[in-house]
Amino acid sequence: MLSCEENGLLTRTGPGTAMGEVMRRYWVPALLAREIAEPDGPPVRVRVLGENLVAFRDSEDRIGLLDEYCPHRRASLWFGRNEECGLRCVYHGWKFAVDGSCVDQMKEPEENQFKHKVRLTAYPTRAREFGASRPREAIPAARNRDRNSSARHRLGYRRGPC
């Protein structure tokens, strides 16, 4: 039987935990690609391995998966505006690219900007198709929702350099 400490070691997957570090070395399905089908469409909240993230597709069809909370005053970027190759925070207007870099601080004077020092947690993403190798009848009902498609599109992410 596992001790309380061993159980915690194996089951906690949040950022900074031992199992979380292991799990973030693998690709993890995060959301359906159709949830962010449109470039410059609204961002989507994603919670994976105990971490709150936002996903969006930028103007050049690149997919971003960023920490949900703005590093300035912790406003949710889920309310952000997805525009011109970045996600802009609605509180003070800082803008973040898909790699987590801050690309604009609109309310800071140009000489005082420190955007090159600001970075948000960002995960690399890949769009993948998952197909079923079993007959459709053998797939449990909950997984057989999309009857018109033989494959589902999902986005995965893993920890690593963008």
Ligand code: FES
């Ligand atoms: S809280 Fe996001 S820019 Fe200030």
